[in-house]
Amino acid sequence: MPVLARFVTAPLVVDVRRGALKELAQVLADQRISTSGRVAIAVGPTYGPIVQNTFEHGLVDADWFTVDGGTINTAIRLVDQIKQQRYDAIVGIGGGTVLDVTKFAAARLGLPMVAVATSLAHDGIGSPISTLDNDAGRGSYGVPAPIAVVVDLDLIAQAPPRSVRSGIGEIVSNLSAIADWEAAHAAHGEEIDGLAVSLARTSAQAVANHPGGIADEVFLATLAEGLVLSGISMVVAGTSRPSSGACHEISHAIDLLHPERRAFHGEQVGLGAAFAWYLRGDEAAFATTVDCLYRHGLPVRPAELGFGLEEFGEVVAYAPQTRPGRITILEESALTPEGIAKAVADFDDQVSTRIS
Structure with a gap:
């Protein structure tokens, strides 16, 4: 009897625990997402500087980009910034706005996206959808789902x-x-x-x-x-x-x-x-x-x-x-x-x- 099955796209990593963010570089290397640490990291203006201090001695080859706002124009601006260099992946660290913008940018650039959630406001953490404001109000855009999802419960506990x-x-x-x-x-x-x-x-x-x-x-x-x-x-x-x-x-x-x-x-x-x-x-x-x-x-x-x-x-x-x-x-x-x-x-x- 033939065995019939279907293939389901799912994240390589789902890491939900305290202190997970500090081991992000190891996760990227172990899963061959980025063995060199050459990644683009998108963060929000509020927690970005705090998060960046976590990687003072890790991911030193990463470049950091600030996402300010959840609009389609913000996402396109991020695309324009990131495409100036070569990266293994894009990492979004933040709440829903940062992750939605990063997912859209990764889709436009054809790069894998890693979602690191700092809040649990909605299910965009691992979804194939980016919700962004546009000239008509707000739209939902189909994108590839994140290749890895990291949730640091220490960060979540600090969220509003x-x-x-x-x-x-x-x-x-x-x-x-x-x-x-x-x-x-x-x-x-x-x-x-x-x-x-x-x-x-x-x-x-x-x-x-x-x-x-x-x-x-x-x-x-x-x-x-x-x-x-x-x-x-x-x-x-x-x-x-x-x-x-x-x-x-x-x-x-x-x-x-x-x-x-x-x-x-x-x-x-x-x-x-x-x-x-x-x-x-x-x-x-x-x-x-x-x-x-x-x-x-x-x-x-x-x-x-x-x-x-x-x-x-x-x-x-x-x-x-x-x-x-x-x-x-x-x-x-x-x-x-x-x-x-x-x-x-x-x-x-x-x-x-x-x-x-």
């Missing part, structure tokens, strides 16, 4: 607590995204990938059901590993479907309609996931999501994102336009303006009752 909470909202929203994907498969025959679903669901459940909090090192490791697996699930699927459904449509609508009031991405998709579970009428999943968000200090009502109910209703109405062709509970519900207003008000009441 809000950024870590954002990662919780991001990963928990996977469960809602999967529900959208499965419903589109059942009702419309959309192709679904079981392995991608398993990776995205398992990582989300591990975080949602974990008893720890953001001050707990074991919880942080679980969150970091979950975000990496969530990124890999998108590589497996060849689409963002395992982690992006109605929850992300609502977040994209906020970004486009109210860019001046953008919250952390994970805060927006977490609330979007709770609203999506309300629309589905799944009381158990709704309760689980709201309880998890509330326990970790994430927004659970529109007002906590700075929106009145009427404003949030406008966001919900616009959300399907952000991903034309993608079927989620928002498209399937086909709510009228009056129906949206009623749903938003009822959702707010149910959340208030749940957390009171």
